[in-house]
Amino acid sequence: MTSRVDRTVGKNVSRVDGHAKVTGQAVYVDDLTTPGALFGGTVRSAVARGTLRGIRKDPSFDWTGITVVTAADIPGDNVVALIEDDQPLLAKDAIRHVYEPVALVACDDPVRLQQAIAAITLDVEPLPPVLSIEDAEAKKQIIYGKDNVQKRYVIEHELGGKTIDELILACDVVVTGRYAVHHQEQMYIEPQGMVAHWQEAGEGAEAGVGDGVHVTGSLQCPFYVHKAMKRAFALEGDRVHIGQAVTGGGFGGKEEYPSILAAHAALLSKVAGKPVRMIYGRKEDIEATTKRHPARIEITTGCTKAGELVALKVECAMDGGAYVTLTPVVLSRGILHAAGAYKWKHARIHGWAVATNTPPNGAFRGFGAPQTIWAIERHMDRIAEKLGKDPLTLRQQNLLAIGAVTVTGQTLTQSVGVVECIEKAVKSSDYFAKRAAYAKPSPAAGSRTRTRRGIGAAVFMHGAGFTGSGERRLKGKVQVDLEPGGRLRVRSASTDIGQGTETIFRQIAADAAELPFDTIEIETPNTSNVPDSGPTVASRTVMVVGSIVGKGAKMIADRVRASGTGDFATLADALLAREKKVSTLVEYEPPVAVQWNDDTYRGDAYPCYAWACDIAEVEVDLDTFETKVIGFWAAQDIGKAIHPIMCAGQVEGGTLQAIGWALYENLVMKDGHILNARMTNYVIPTSKDAPPFTTFLVEHPFSGGPSGAKGVGELPMDGGAPAIAAAVEQAIGALCNDLPLLPEDLFRAKSKSQVARS
Amino acid sequence: MIRFKVNGTVRETDAPPMARLLDVLRVPLGLTGTKEGCGEGECGACSVMLDGVPVNSCLVAVGQCEGREVVTVEGLAHGAELTPLQRAFIEDGGAQCGICTPGMLVAAEALLRRNTSPTDDDVRDAIAGNLCRCTGYQRIVDSIQAAAAAVRAKTSKASKASKAGGETGA
Numbered sequence: 053m054t055s056r057v058d059r060t061v062g063k064n065v066s067r068v069d070g071h072a073k074v075t076g077q078a079v080y081v082d083d084l085t086t087p088g089a090l091f092g093g094t095v096r097s098a099v100a101r102g103t104l105r106g107i108r109k110d111p112s113f114d115w116t117g118i119t120v121v122t123a124a125d126i127p128g129d130n131v132v133a134l135i136e137d138d139q140p141l142l143a144k145d146a147i148r149h150v151y152e153p154v155a156l157v158a159c160d161d162p163v164r165l166q167q168a169i170a171a172i173t174l175d176v177e178p179l180p181p182v183l184s185i186e187d188a189e190a191k192k193q194i195i196y197g198k199d200n201v202q203k204r205y206v207i208e209h210e211l212g213g214k215t216i217d218e219l220i221l222a223c224d225v226v227v228t229g230r231y232a233v234h235h236q237e238q239m240y241i242e243p244q245g246m247v248a249h250w251q252e253a254g255e256g257a258e259a260g261v262g263d264g265v266h267v268t269g270s271l272q273c274p275f276y277v278h279k280a281m282k283r284a285f286a287l288e289g290d291r292v293h294i295g296q297a298v299t300g301g302g303f304g305g306k307e308e309y310p311s312i313l314a315a316h317a318a319l320l321s322k323v324a325g326k327p328v329r330m331i332y333g334r335k336e337d338i339e340a341t342t343k344r345h346p347a348r349i350e351i352t353t354g355c356t357k358a359g360e361l362v363a364l365k366v367e368c369a370m371d372g373g374a375y376v377t378l379t380p381v382v383l384s385r386g387i388l389h390a391a392g393a394y395k396w397k398h399a400r401i402h403g404w405a406v407a408t409n410t411p412p413n414g415a416f417r418g419f420g421a422p423q424t425i426w427a428i429e430r431h432m433d434r435i436a437e438k439l440g441k442d443p444l445t446l447r448q449q450n451l452l453a454i455g456a457v458t459v460t461g462q463t464l465t466q467s468v469g470v471v472e473c474i475e476k477a478v479k480s481s482d483y484f485a486k487r488a489a490y491a492k493p494s495p496a497a498g499s500r501t502r503t504r505r506g507i508g509a510a511v512f513m514h515g516a517g518f519t520g521s522g523e524r525r526l527k528g529k530v531q532v533d534l535e536p537g538g539r540l541r542v543r544s545a546s547t548d549i550g551q552g553t554e555t556i557f558r559q560i561a562a563d564a565a566e567l568p569f570d571t572i573e574i575e576t577p578n579t580s581n582v583p584d585s586g587p588t589v590a591s592r593t594v595m596v597v598g599s600i601v602g603k604g605a606k607m608i609a610d611r612v613r614a615s616g617t618g619d620f621a622t623l624a625d626a627l628l629a630r631e632k633k634v635s636t637l638v639e640y641e642p643p644v645a646v647q648w649n650d651d652t653y654r655g656d657a658y659p660c661y662a663w664a665c666d667i668a669e670v671e672v673d674l675d676t677f678e679t680k681v682i683g684f685w686a687a688q689d690i691g692k693a694i695h696p697i698m699c700a701g702q703v704e705g706g707t708l709q710a711i712g713w714a715l716y717e718n719l720v721m722k723d724g725h726i727l728n729a730r731m732t733n734y735v736i737p738t739s740k741d742a743p744p745f746t747t748f749l750v751e752h753p754f755s756g757g758p759s760g761a762k763g764v765g766e767l768p769m770d771g772g773a774p775a776i777a778a779a780v781e782q783a784i785g786a787l788c789n790d791l792p793l794l795p796e797d798l799f800r801a802k803s804k805s806q807v808a809r810s
Numbered sequence: 811m812i813r814f815k816v817n818g819t820v821r822e823t824d825a826p827p828m829a830r831l832l833d834v835l836r837v838p839l840g841l842t843g844t845k846e847g848c849g850e851g852e853c854g855a856c857s858v859m860l861d862g863v864p865v866n867s868c869l870v871a872v873g874q875c876e877g878r879e880v881v882t883v884e885g886l887a888h889g890a891e892l893t894p895l896q897r898a899f900i901e902d903g904g905a906q907c908g909i910c911t912p913g914m915l916v917a918a919e920a921l922l923r924r925n926t927s928p929t930d931d932d933v934r935d936a937i938a939g940n941l942c943r944c945t946g947y948q949r950i951v952d953s954i955q956a957a958a959a960a961v962r963a964k965t966s967k968a969s970k971a972s973k974a975g976g977e978t979g980a
């Protein structure tokens with residue numbers, strides 16, 4: 053079919069929000085002008101666990117013009133509505149972590165605000181806190197349910213009446229390993245913030261805005277906030293208006309937390325009767341918002357002498373923190389990725405998440421998968437060592453492929469580009485030659501150079517879209533309106549948080565409607581102006597929401613073209629003149645073939661997977677144990693690159709977050725307090741730490757995505773850390789089974805291995 | 811009253827001399843293009859040029875700016891015409907979420923003013939004080955190199971043109 057206009061999918065069109073961003077005109081939440089607004093702040097517990105006995109305001113402080121609110125002021129339910137109702141918006145009696153919000157303060161002067169916060173003291177009777185996974189499992193203190201377990205899942209695959217241990221012991225080669233990963237802070241460069249304005253009925257009517265509560269802020273999922281606000285304020289949905297400001301990065305960190313901040317700002321605004329700005333400083337942002345879940349993962353496997361993988365047992369414990377938040381979903385995705393990109397005849401994967409008295413952990417790019425992929429990829433290297441095989445060769449021997457069955461019983465039917473990913477990354481990096489060269493023993497004593505190099509690989513996949521029946525339950529929607537002049541307006545709740553959604557949706561809509569790119573408008577998400585397309589998470593925006601953006605745009609364009617002959621704009625105006633409103637609401641329907649059973653955890657866990665191979669080359673200083681990443685090759689099968697530069701940007705940015713997690717980032721906690729809640733001492737990679745990236749976008753199309761596109765957002769976060777660890781291991785000759793790999797960790801690993809080997 | 815030039819115009823402020831330049835730019839002067847990411851000199855989102863040198867405006871007291879010249883992201887473009895750097899950041903993936911972009915552009919502008927043929931290492935050095943969590947820096951380095959190439963092409967054209975002009979005139 054010849055198109056009526058030049059196609060834009062697959063081309064690097066100009067970023068539509070680019071001009072505003074390079075000229076300083078883009079309006080982020082802290083840039084909103086809000087005449088008469090007060091500044092809002094939070095009083096937090098400072099005790100990891102305890103009972104709140106009272107809140108005291110210093111009587112010698114001048115409280116005029118200062119608004120203070122507590123749990124008693126919440127008009128609806130004092131919960132952050134998400135999965136469980138365990139988290140209060142403001143603590144009423146139980147204190148469960150150090151940064152638990154207890155009271156809120158608003159004032160027109162930021163300096164006095166800080167003084168007022170300091171003039172409030174909390175009477176908290178401390179209780180012994182639970183501070184680690186092991187503490188929670190010991191069950192000396194019960195802080196959640198009857199056993200501290202927030203959620204548990206088991207996947208069993210082809211056990212045939214035997215136990216997994218029996219099946220493993222029947223194998224030629226058995227390998228056991230224990231792997232640990234640590235917290236990670238999202239560290240978007242724009243801290244979280246919300247501006248709220250509570251308007252009573254009638255007020256603001258002339259300004260054209262409805263009454264109720266208006267919140268604008270830095271967020272990923274406007275309808276999550278909407279749901280939480282309805283509950284907290286006992287309001288009908290049409291009185292809650294949640295809008296997105298230009299958002300300075302999210303990475304999952306602005307998925308669930310914004311609900312809390314929005315409700316806090318709105319509560320202050322309601323009580324004070326004025327708009328309220330709550331913009332976190334960096335320290336408060338790091339302390340109070342969610343992190344990546346730490347995890348401890350034990351793996352035992354059986355395989356043949358020739359290296360054929362047979363049986364897999366995974367025991368995965370995650371630290372959920374003080375409240376459930378999104379932990380069950382994170383855990384689910386974690387265990388669904390725990391078998392890696394490989395075929396197993398038999399498997400048992402058991403995962404559980406425990407509560408601790410640390411700040412709640414939540415969504416972070418990868419969402420549980422980076423943790424379990426770290427473990428399985430490190431474990432593959434352990435198996436290779438035992439067999440005396442090259443680790444990448446072992447992987448190649450056992451890869452999932454079209455026709456293969458995953459550990460949930462899913463038969464892969466299309467879009468598995470992993471072989472091509474490995475070929476591309478290997479060839480470009482010269483992996484095998486370098487691996488052999490770096491394996492040679494160090495030069496003779498005396499001629500020893502200070503640095504040694506290593507190269508390592510990771511192979512992995514990431515399920516695109518929601519798990520199992522998620523999309524079927526969610527029913528994401530998009531609306532497309534016809535506007536004068538033959539323009540189309542796409543209304544969706546998918547937020548552009550830097551990944552380029554606004555641009556990419558235009559490309560998809562323009563091509564589907566066969567209209568020029570610049571005739572498509574994308575509505576800025578506000579719950580009052582867009583339908584609920586589902587959250588901006590799970591690498592689902594392009595694949596799932598994008599597919600209905602295209603569908604809706606095509607439907608409208610077809611209606612216009614069917615209305616007569618002539619040019620599109622004229623036909624469109626005539627149609628609008630006749631019908632007043634020409635609009636369509638499209639709902640996502642997952643491919644019928646996708647079948648999933650939530651009770652047995654069997655079936656098609658994801659409609660499709662994105663696949664990848666990462667290769668890292670490092671140089672480690674053997675005196676200081678500093679690691680320099682000197683090269684990084686990422687070949688990733690994302691189905692179709694709608695906008696290649698943006699896709700490569702996702703791959704490189706996600707990979708650098710993974711490298712940071714491995715080599716630089718380390719959240720230090722003591723007694724539930726974060727000791728390094730600053731950019732100065734929670735170190736993320738700079739331009740000097742980042743390697744030059746060689747990125748390959750591999751395209752094995754998925755029939756259910758627009759032009760074949762699968763998700764790209766999270767995949768790159770999964771493989772960087774294990775690839776780095778494999779390279780570092782080769783360079784220093786010591787095991788790296790636990791993250792992070794800071795110089796002091798490598799020094800310890802090396803000292804241990806020398807003791808063990810001497 | 812403190813007087814200093816901002817983006818070519820003389821501005822005055824009655825803010826206390828110890829007020830952060832960042833706050834004075836953002837609030838009374840309304841130049842919100844300059845961002846705050848940390849408030850302690852780590853992220854570079856608040857970078858502006860002070861007499862042509864990039865500084866973290868969160869660490870500069872406005873009193874130090876008396877009689878001096880500040881350029882913010884809003885002052886980079888020549889009217890409606892974007893600079894080669896701004897164009898390259900739009901086209902080559904230098905900006906994703908955009909929160910680091912104003913600071914990156916300021917740091918890169920300072921680099922290109924002294925060196926239009928930087929190596930990748932020179933570029934990485936010039937932006938080492940500007941954190942970006944989105945891009946992995948590769949596309950930022952590429953954008954800056956693309957802009958440098960555009961600047962070089964323009965100057966060589968201009969010098970050829972002026973040579974050519976000279977010949978005709980002779």
Ligand code: FES
Nearest residue numbers: 848849851854868
């Ligand atoms: S805000 Fe100035 S360096 Fe971060």
Ligand code: FES
Nearest residue numbers: 907910942943944
């Ligand atoms: S583009 Fe988001 S921080 Fe750089």
